[in-house]
Amino acid sequence: MPASNPEPAPISALRDDGSVDSAHAGALSGELAVALFEHMVLARAFDERLVALQREGVVSQHASAIGEEAAIVGAAAAMHDEDWVFPSSREFAAALWRGMPLAAYAHHVVGSRRDVGHGRNAPDPPFWKAARVVSVSPLSGSHVPHAVGVAWAARTQKHDVAALLYFGEGATSSGEFHTGLNFAGVLGAPVVAFCRNDGRALSTSASQQTASASFAVKAVAYGLRGVRVDGSDVVAVFGVVRDARARAAAGQGATLVEAVIPGVEAADPVAKLRRHLVAQGLWDAERDQRLAGEVHVDVERAILEATAAGPPPPETMTSDVFAASEREGETAT
């Protein structure tokens, strides 16, 4: 697997005036661009609501993804339906894009009796099996080898299935990041390792995580390809991940994508995409109003449903420890 040096500057596609760099023209259809925008607006609205719900104590915690919507949604959209997605703490919008119902996510964050995980997990990441969004623990980096194992298993069975693996840049300091990407390189597993470099690993800055010139450059050590992309630019993210997915499926190995996220004040990914859509004649103020109304209703309805459902029944504490938990729990104690 020939290793190439990562791009020194992140790849970008969307210009400030809303036009697209010629190298990326046509990467996204107008229809998909609008769908991505609508989903990013939904993600932003739900996120803002979750920030408020956390302050009210309705949900115990929330890792906000405001300003990261382009990276999260753009990467998810670039994968195929049959691919597997491993979220980390900020990827609820990827699960929703893949088909997790809004209410199901609300049941998860509230820990309601209708949560598919029986309210066992504190908020994020969510999982949704029908969309192959996998159950991941909040221990940073722990899921890296899981994605490699899924991808490698699919490859040995000659399935056209790749794994999209999300993580924040803090996870690159974990042992599992190293061992997982090393296994990915050695096994040739079709993985897109997607690092959101948002500088938001709680209080720790990027320079406190690594002395490397970038996070993408770490790919070189594993014989993988490393690419940096502007994480506020959904067109660029979509193109880079689609390309990485194609290479993985073609047996050319995994790619480590570093999505550099400037932060919502420096570059708002939703506003950036909106400028593009308006320039293309695909969006206007009237559609803003209509979308805002729909999103408000959908989010409030989901939260109302979840908060009204009540907590899970006590017997769910002891089920699912083993396949036949109740019996063994009784026998053993």
Added chain:
Amino acid sequence: MTHAIDTQSNVKTGNATSMNLVQAINDALKLEMRRDPRVVVLGEDVGKVGGVFRVTQGLWDEFGDDRVIDTPLSEGGIIGTAIGMALYGMVPVPEIQFADFIFPAYDQIVSELAKMRWRSGGEYTAKMVIRTPVGGGIRGGLYHSQSPESLFIHVAGLKVVCPSNPHDAKGLLLASIRDPDPVLFFEPKRIYRAAKGDVPEGDYTVPIGKAAVVREGNHVTLLAWGAMLYEAIAAADEARKQGIEAEIVDLRTLWPVDVDTIVASVKKTGRVVVVHEAPRTCGFGAELVAIVNEKAFDHLEAPPARVCGFDTPFPYALEMDYLPLAHRILPAIVQTAKY
């Protein structure tokens, strides 16, 4: 280490071959890999070399690179990757070269593997059988001799098995691979080649969760497993010369432990001695004694006794002093029987 023992179980009539523990485990792996294409073996040196103890010898030749995988040297990577493979529907049987090396994978086993079913409400499971040689007596020193079973029994969601003879090893491994839950399969390496016995050809299982009463007696119950079972038998032989008839229970499965068999035996004898290699404090013996106290307290005629490793790291030069060998078990049997 030549005590041949007959463990009663569901042996089918038919041909049997004399094997040691290594051969019996290898036989089970081959049988199951031929039967079930989802079964894959992975680990350090498990392929071309067949593992440092040669337990996986011949598998790579028969099943090839995609099903017998020589991995990079990282236990966390082995178990973490195996979890992914299991999520996708394969049935991994990873080998950790020595149980002492399992700790780099402890987070993956404890935080991920053990909790996958529970945290996902049964939506995702990652069943696998982690095989690993366990225990001392091979001059391995403190990093090739430990018995960490209680550290896994304590974690909800894991099953823990430790066979003492070739017949059980094959039958329990086949049962473990077919079990829907993750299993830690501890192989007592001191008796890898010393424990010999007839192993039925073909398919059979020894059920998980069932102990074996390998000798009946009325005076005291001995609870043991793995390599120390033979020390318990040797000590019981000596005790018999003093008129003490010990009942010996080979636990075989440590979790879920066979409470019924243990309690029935202690109710009969009124006395219990637990033997294990791991350090005494918070060793599995502590849980066994607690179970006996809770379920057979009114029948006890003597304080439960434990004969264990010491609360120290495992020594190299002094390993025979560390291990709870027959000469240390015998006084505990006598004192408990005569209390």
